[in-house]
Amino acid sequence: MSAMGSLIDRLPEVAQVYLGGRSIDEVECIVADLAGVARGKAMPGAKFATQTRFYLPNSIFFQTITGDWADNALDAGFTEPDMVLTPDFDTALPAPWTADWTLQVIHDIDDQQGQPVPYAPRNVLKRVVELYNARGWQPIVAPEMEFYLVAPNTDPAREIEPPMGRSGRRAAARQAYSMSAVDEYGPVIDDIYDFAEAMGLEIDGILQEGGAGQIELNLRHGDPVRLADEMFYFKRMIREAALKHDCYATFMAKPIEGEPGSAMHIHHSVVEIETGQNIFSDAQGDETPAFGHFIGGMQRHLPSVIALLAPYVNSYRRYVPDFAAPINLEWGRDNRTTGLRVPISDADGRRVENRLPGMDCNPYLGIAASLACGYLGLVGQIAPGEPWVGDAYTGDDNIPRGLGAALDLLRGDDAIRDVLGHAFCQVYAAVKDLEYNEFLQVISPWEREHLLMNV
Structure with a gap:
C-alpha cells in the first residue's frame, strides 16, 4: 500500500468521507499556543504521509498576543530548543473553507526526552x-x-x-x-x-x-x-x-x-x-x-x-x-x-x-x-x-x-x-506580565479626552 493510502486508512471516518477517495493536497500540522492561536506548519499531503513527527521551537509558548517574547519565562534561559510534535490522528479533520483538499491535524507535544511539554495548553488540560x-x-x-x-x-x-x-x-x-x-x-x-x-x-x-x-x-x-x-x-x-x-x-x-x-x-x-x-x-x-x-x-x-x-x-x-x-x-x-x-x-x-x-x-x-x-x-x-x-x-x-x-x-x-503545573504557571505569568506592561505603554482616547486639558 502507498504511503498516502496508509495515511488515509488512519484518518477518522469524517475525514475519509470528506476526501471521497481523493488524495490529500495539504495538511496543516497545528497546536494551540498560550492564547489559543494555531501555530504549526503546512505541508503537502504526500510529504505528511511519509513523516511521523516534526519540530517546533518551545518559544512559541513564550510569545505575547502582540508578538513580543518573554525571554525570561524559564530558569534555563531563552535557547529555543525544538519540541517533538506527533500527529494525533483522532483530531484529523477537514478544512472545508480551503480551495483544495486540506486536513487539519492537532499534534501531541513532547520534549526531546519524550516527556509532555508542561506549558503546552493541551498538555495542561490532559x-x-x-x-x-x-x-x-x-x-x-x-x-x-x-x-x-x-x-x-x-x-x-x-x-x-x-x-x-x-x-x-x-x-x-x-x-x-x-x-x-x-x-x-x-x-x-x-x-x-x-x-x-x-x-x-x-x-x-x-x-x-x-x-x-x-x-x-x-x-x-x-x-x-x-x-x-x-x-x-x-x-x-x-x-x-x-x-x-x-x-x-x-x-x-x-x-x-x-x-x-x-x-x-x-x-x-x-x-x-x-x-x-x-x-x-x-x-x-x-x-x-x-x-x-x-x-x-x-x-x-x-x-x-x-x-x-x-x-x-x-x-x-x-x-x-x-x-x-x-x-x-x-x-x-x-x-x-x-x-x-x-x-x-x-x-x-x-x-x-x-x-x-x-x-x-x-x-x-x-x-x-x-x-x-x-x-x-x-x-x-x-x-x-x-x-x-x-x-x-x-x-x-x-x-x-x-x-x-x-x-x-x-x-x-x-x-x-x-x-x-509549576512550569506552566511560571511561563504563563511571565508572558502575561509582559503583555500587561506593553498595554501600560498605550495612551487611550479616554485619557486624552479627560486628562489632556483638565489635570
Missing part, C-alpha cells in the same frame, strides 16, 4: 484530567461559545460596529433569542452549519444573544480534551465563515462599548469511571456531598485562576453589574446572576455551570483551570457557602478587577500551581 482519572473519576464538560459578528475593522482607532444584515441595516442589540435577528446574518450561520457538518462537529444549537450581532453556540457534553479540541477548531472555522461574507467574527470578551461581553460558560459534572454514575447525585437522586465540595473548591480557588479565564486587560470590562456577567463567586440554583449556577436537570444531568470564563480565553486553559478548582474541592472536601437567593449583583464584588491582581493570586495559590 494533566488535570489524569488527576481525576487517577481517583476513578471522569470529568464531563459542556461549553457554550458566545461571539460577535462585526463589520470589517481595518483601523484599530475606529470603534467596532455591528455587521450589516440582509435588511441593509446594522444588527440590533437587545434582541436575545430573536429568530429574525439570527436571520439577518443567515448566510454566515448557514456556512457555520455546513462547515461543522463537513468537519463532524456537533452543534446543539445557535441563538441570538443580547448584543448587536452577538451569537451563542452550544456544544454537546463530553470529554474535556475532545471538547477543547472542538472549540479550538470552531474558533478557526467561525472566523473563516464570517470572512466569506464580508464580516469579522470576534471572540474578544468586550468588543463593543455598551454591549454585553462574550462568555465561555462551562458546565461540569463528574462520573465514576467504573459505574458511569454521576457523583453529584446519589441512588435516590439527591445531591451528594461531592456536589457541594466541587462548588466549594470553585468558590475558594477560582480567584486564583481568573488570569486564565480572563487573560487580557479587555477581559475585565466584561465583569460589570447587571450586564449578563458575574461579579462574584456566589452560587445559586437556576440563577443567572451568580458566578456559579446550578441549572435545572434530572439526577443524571446534575451539573455546575461556571459563568466566569470569557470567550477570549484559551479553551484548553479555561477548561483546565475550572476543572482544577473543582478537583481541589473534591479532594479537600471544601464546603460551599450558602446558595444565593435573589439578585447576586447586590452582593460583594470578590473577583480580581484587573490582570495584574489576577496574576498575583495565581502566583500565590500553591494548590492550584500543583494541579496545573
Whole structure:
C-alpha cells in the first residue's frame, strides 16, 4: 500500500468521507499556543504521509498576543530548543473553507526526552484530567461559545460596529433569542452549519444573544480534551465563515462599548469511571456531598485562576453589574446572576455551570483551570457557602478587577500551581506580565479626552 493510502486508512471516518477517495493536497500540522492561536506548519499531503513527527521551537509558548517574547519565562534561559510534535490522528479533520483538499491535524507535544511539554495548553488540560482519572473519576464538560459578528475593522482607532444584515441595516442589540435577528446574518450561520457538518462537529444549537450581532453556540457534553479540541477548531472555522461574507467574527470578551461581553460558560459534572454514575447525585437522586465540595473548591480557588479565564486587560470590562456577567463567586440554583449556577436537570444531568470564563480565553486553559478548582474541592472536601437567593449583583464584588491582581493570586495559590503545573504557571505569568506592561505603554482616547486639558 502507498504511503498516502496508509495515511488515509488512519484518518477518522469524517475525514475519509470528506476526501471521497481523493488524495490529500495539504495538511496543516497545528497546536494551540498560550492564547489559543494555531501555530504549526503546512505541508503537502504526500510529504505528511511519509513523516511521523516534526519540530517546533518551545518559544512559541513564550510569545505575547502582540508578538513580543518573554525571554525570561524559564530558569534555563531563552535557547529555543525544538519540541517533538506527533500527529494525533483522532483530531484529523477537514478544512472545508480551503480551495483544495486540506486536513487539519492537532499534534501531541513532547520534549526531546519524550516527556509532555508542561506549558503546552493541551498538555495542561490532559494533566488535570489524569488527576481525576487517577481517583476513578471522569470529568464531563459542556461549553457554550458566545461571539460577535462585526463589520470589517481595518483601523484599530475606529470603534467596532455591528455587521450589516440582509435588511441593509446594522444588527440590533437587545434582541436575545430573536429568530429574525439570527436571520439577518443567515448566510454566515448557514456556512457555520455546513462547515461543522463537513468537519463532524456537533452543534446543539445557535441563538441570538443580547448584543448587536452577538451569537451563542452550544456544544454537546463530553470529554474535556475532545471538547477543547472542538472549540479550538470552531474558533478557526467561525472566523473563516464570517470572512466569506464580508464580516469579522470576534471572540474578544468586550468588543463593543455598551454591549454585553462574550462568555465561555462551562458546565461540569463528574462520573465514576467504573459505574458511569454521576457523583453529584446519589441512588435516590439527591445531591451528594461531592456536589457541594466541587462548588466549594470553585468558590475558594477560582480567584486564583481568573488570569486564565480572563487573560487580557479587555477581559475585565466584561465583569460589570447587571450586564449578563458575574461579579462574584456566589452560587445559586437556576440563577443567572451568580458566578456559579446550578441549572435545572434530572439526577443524571446534575451539573455546575461556571459563568466566569470569557470567550477570549484559551479553551484548553479555561477548561483546565475550572476543572482544577473543582478537583481541589473534591479532594479537600471544601464546603460551599450558602446558595444565593435573589439578585447576586447586590452582593460583594470578590473577583480580581484587573490582570495584574489576577496574576498575583495565581502566583500565590500553591494548590492550584500543583494541579496545573509549576512550569506552566511560571511561563504563563511571565508572558502575561509582559503583555500587561506593553498595554501600560498605550495612551487611550479616554485619557486624552479627560486628562489632556483638565489635570
